Amino acid sequence: MEVNDLIREAAKKIETPFLVLDIEQVKKNYLRLKESMKNVEIFYAVKANSHIEILKVLRDLGSSFDVASVGEINKLLSLGVSPKKMSFGNPIKKEKDIAYAWEVGIEYFSVDSEMEVEKVARNAPGSKVYARIATSSSDSDWPLSGKFGTDIDHVISILNWANRHGLKPFGVSFHVGSQSYNKYKWQEAILESSVVFNKLLKNGIELKMLNLGGGIPVQHTKPIPTVEEIGEIVDDSIQEYLWKHKNLMVITEPGRSMVGDAGILVSKVILKSRKGSKKWIYLDVGVFHGLMETIENFQYEIQIEGKNYDKTDVFTIAGPTCDSVDTIYEDILLPANIDYNDIVYFINTGAYTVEYAAHFNGIEPPKVYTIDELKELIR
Numbered sequence: 462m463e464v465n466d467l468i469r470e471a472a473k474k475i476e477t478p479f480l481v482l483d484i485e486q487v488k489k490n491y492l493r494l495k496e497s498m499k500n501v502e503i504f505y506a507v508k509a510n511s512h513i514e515i516l517k518v519l520r521d522l523g524s525s526f527d528v529a530s531v532g533e534i535n536k537l538l539s540l541g542v543s544p545k546k547m548s549f550g551n552p553i554k555k556e557k558d559i560a561y562a563w564e565v566g567i568e569y570f571s572v573d574s575e576m577e578v579e580k581v582a583r584n585a586p587g588s589k590v591y592a593r594i595a596t597s598s599s600d601s602d603w604p605l606s607g608k609f610g611t612d613i614d615h616v617i618s619i620l621n622w623a624n625r626h627g628l629k630p631f632g633v634s635f636h637v638g639s640q641s642y643n644k645y646k647w648q649e650a651i652l653e654s655s656v657v658f659n660k661l662l663k664n665g666i667e668l669k670m671l672n673l674g675g676g677i678p679v680q681h682t683k684p685i686p687t688v689e690e691i692g693e694i695v696d697d698s699i700q701e702y703l704w705k706h707k708n709l710m711v712i713t714e715p716g717r718s719m720v721g722d723a724g725i726l727v728s729k730v731i732l733k734s735r736k737g738s739k740k741w742i743y744l745d746v747g748v749f750h751g752l753m754e755t756i757e758n759f760q761y762e763i764q765i766e767g768k769n770y771d772k773t774d775v776f777t778i779a780g781p782t783c784d785s786v787d788t789i790y791e792d793i794l795l796p797a798n799i800d801y802n803d804i805v806y807f808i809n810t811g812a813y814t815v816e817y818a819a820h821f822n823g824i825e826p827p828k829v830y831t832i833d834e835l836k837e838l839i840r
């Protein structure tokens with residue numbers, strides 16, 4: 462998404478920080494993914510951005526949803542989304558939340574441990590469970606392994622365990638890591654998934670679902686594989702490794718790639734200073750107010766209103782709170798003449814930004830405006 466005249470004008474008139482959302486872009490992203498993965502069902506990972514207009518547009522396009530909590534389930538139910546279109550994808554759930562999800566009609570549950578299988582069996586007897594393989598998150602900017610998923614042999618025994626506990630062992634899931642730069646990661650993971658499919662088939666259990674997780678990248682500062690390229694690899698890999706399994710239900714859970722390029726975070730320089738030889742820029746947003754992912758050095762493109770990168774200097778940029786962790790980037794190149802009150806845009810920040818924002822230090826999270834709301838506001 463690009464900074465346009467509307468956003469420029471708003472940045473001058475409206476109190477910063479705020480996030481602008483282009484809901485049309487979300488629609489385009491959904492349709493493009495649908496076109497690139499024709500027989501794949503899309504379950505939007507709500508955690509990337511749960512803004513109500515995003516959920517509504519995806520609902521209207523026929524999307525399904527990957528949910529992680531009762532809060533997300535209730536939000537979708539209140540928008541009239543059928544529980545049949547939700548999957549409880551968090552492998553770490555409270556028992557009462559499993560019971561609630563089952564009671565309202567959710568059928569799919571993610572597991573990656575024996576105990577979680579037992580919890581699901583107690584509270585959602587007979588439901589469909591899928592187990593998560595751990596894939597290496599190398600080549601991605603935001604790892605989702607380690608805490609989640611397990612090795613192939615363990616996944617096989619977890620699905621057998623589910624079978625013994627009266628659940629329906631339904632499928633295999635994985636996540637290649639969020640913002641993955643390597644399209645072959647999907648191939649690797651589908652090959653690994655096929656080992657589980659084949660082994661269970663030998664035990665007389667026919668799995669029905671392959672869950673491709675998320676991981677599709679958004680354009681920031683490095684080149685990325687396109688959705689079309691990833692779609693092709695996925696398609697080829699399924700043909701090659703899972704051809705034995707007819708009528709396979711394939712789903713994907715995009716978060717970042719649905720909303721990342723549908724947002725721009727608008728902020729302002731509130732202080733410029735020097736400590737020893739280091740030059741510092743302080744903004745009215747930081748790690749606790751939308752730029753959480755920068756703690757793992759996630760790189761956003763930064764534009765400064767009216768300034769260009771012809772002549773640059775090295776700065777450390779930080780947020781406004783009283784915590785050193787609230788340092789966005791150390792030693793990055795910014796326009797040398799960046800100054801007090803300059804407007805700073807963080808490009809393609811629709812995913813995992815405001816969703817993480819807290820009230821730390823009594824500072825409000827950034828306001829969120831859709832393009833339409835912005836038009837109204839500056840009329």
Ligand SMILES: *Cc1c(COP(=O)(O)O)cnc(C)c1O
Nearest residue numbers: 506550639675676714715716717
């Ligand atoms: C976060 C998450 C996703 C979304 O991942 P992206 O990289 O944002 O597309 C998908 N599935 C699960 C289970 C997740 O936890």
